[in-house]
Amino acid sequence: MSKDNSKKKGIYIHIPFCKYICSYCDFNKFYIQHQPVDEYIDILIIELDTIIDTNNIETVYIGGGTPSALSDDQLIRLLIAVNKKVTVNKLKEFSFEANPEDLTIDRVNILKRYGVNRVSMGVQTLNNKILEVIGRGHKKDDVKKAITNLKNVNINNINVDLMFALPGQTVEDLCDSMETIVSYGINHISCYSLILEQRTKLYNQVKSKHIILPTNEVEEQMYDLTINYLNKQGFIQYEISNFSKQGSESIHNSNYWLNYEYYGIGAGAHGYIDGIRYSNHGPVKFYIDSIVKKGNARRVENKVTEKEKIEEHFFLGLRLLKGVDLDIVDNKYNINSRELYKKSIDKNISAGYLKLENNILSLTRKGLFYGNDVFADFLIID
Numbered sequence: 001m002s003k004d005n006s007k008k009k010g011i012y013i014h015i016p017f018c019k020y021i022c023s024y025c026d027f028n029k030f031y032i033q034h035q036p037v038d039e040y041i042d043i044l045i046i047e048l049d050t051i052i053d054t055n056n057i058e059t060v061y062i063g064g065g066t067p068s069a070l071s072d073d074q075l076i077r078l079l080i081a082v083n084k085k086v087t088v089n090k091l092k093e094f095s096f097e098a099n100p101e102d103l104t105i106d107r108v109n110i111l112k113r114y115g116v117n118r119v120s121m122g123v124q125t126l127n128n129k130i131l132e133v134i135g136r137g138h139k140k141d142d143v144k145k146a147i148t149n150l151k152n153v154n155i156n157n158i159n160v161d162l163m164f165a166l167p168g169q170t171v172e173d174l175c176d177s178m179e180t181i182v183s184y185g186i187n188h189i190s191c192y193s194l195i196l197e198q199r200t201k202l203y204n205q206v207k208s209k210h211i212i213l214p215t216n217e218v219e220e221q222m223y224d225l226t227i228n229y230l231n232k233q234g235f236i237q238y239e240i241s242n243f244s245k246q247g248s249e250s251i252h253n254s255n256y257w258l259n260y261e262y263y264g265i266g267a268g269a270h271g272y273i274d275g276i277r278y279s280n281h282g283p284v285k286f287y288i289d290s291i292v293k294k295g296n297a298r299r300v301e302n303k304v305t306e307k308e309k310i311e312e313h314f315f316l317g318l319r320l321l322k323g324v325d326l327d328i329v330d331n332k333y334n335i336n337s338r339e340l341y342k343k344s345i346d347k348n349i350s351a352g353y354l355k356l357e358n359n360i361l362s363l364t365r366k367g368l369f370y371g372n373d374v375f376a377d378f379l380i381i382d
């Protein structure tokens with residue numbers, strides 16, 4: 001079997017620190033105060049240096065947590081290390097996640113100086129009241145200032161993360177946020193529905209009935225509205241939650257969905273290299289100790305079997321609106337996917353969640369909302 005996806009690779013770098021903890025968040029993150037952030041950056045740079053072959057690296061993505069929670073010195077140290085490792089002006093994309101209130105003019109100048117060419121901002125909503133309820137540290141005005149600062153240094157590849165089905169959020173709130181964000185002239189919007197995760201403050205607030213979330217029906221209505229509105233504004237939906245102006249799709253994230261390989265660097269980061277999926281130790285101390293003692297931070301490593309590769313091809317590829325080309329899958333894995341997945345395909349076509357046209361299997365408009373149920377049906381090869 002051919003060694004697929006061996007060419008294009010990305011590097012994901014995780015900064016697990018935040019200046020505040022949002023009530024809904026279950027990412028691998030820690031409140032930044034009293035954390036060994038300087039030491040973490042030193043260790044991160046050591047782990048970055050374990051990447052030997054950087055010839056095929058086409059994207060770098062610094063995410064979190066909150067990378068913009070780093071001090072200027074820490075950030076510069078990290079960006080210099082990335083610049084030493086890869087020729088950043090040859091990258092197709094160099095992304096940096098930030099919270100709006102951190103994107104001062106000085107800060108965006110640093111990003112520009114070290115080659116960052118795409119910034120992804122966690123905004124969630126522009127309703128100040130809801131921002132307070134979910135524990136965010138910015139206000140509506142910070143978002144406009146941040147975008148203006150980015151554009152002033154010519155970083156025009158800007159994503160804004162929005163959320164729907166937030167506590168107290170109405171359809172009108174969502175419309176207001178989208179309209180205002182679109183009026184700021186950005187080229188990418190990711191719009192996610194709130195997932196209520198256990199072990200979050202919000203989960204307890206909802207369980208104890210201190211907070212009531214919008215119903216499923218309202219959530220579906222909001223998703224529908226998001227798609228309709230953004231389409232009308234010239235944003236193309238290319239993934240379940242992602243919308244971009246023509247040619248501005250996130251290359252790094254698209255490569256995940258296309259199942260290309262990538263290095264995961266940092267505490268709790270996941271990677272997929274040489275056919276092995278791995279995840280690093282999540283707690284900062286474990287991560288640091290592991291790199292110091294063993295030279296790597298891997299907590300789990302799994303060689304992906306041929307069967308898993310096929311499953312991944314489907315459940316990642318189906319997230320993309322362009323769908324999965326069954327002929328390509330069949331040739332690549334030497335299978336007959338229509339036979340192998342006959343039950344799943346028939347069932348989801350009958351339910352109106354999937355369509356099969358010219359051998360391309362893709363989610364229907366209705367199926368977009370129920371994507372997770374559909375993907376589960378593609379994890380069943382015996």
Ligand code: SF4
Binds near residue numbers: 025066
């Ligand atoms: S949502 Fe982002 S800023 Fe908020 S706690 Fe989670 S990682 Fe930190």
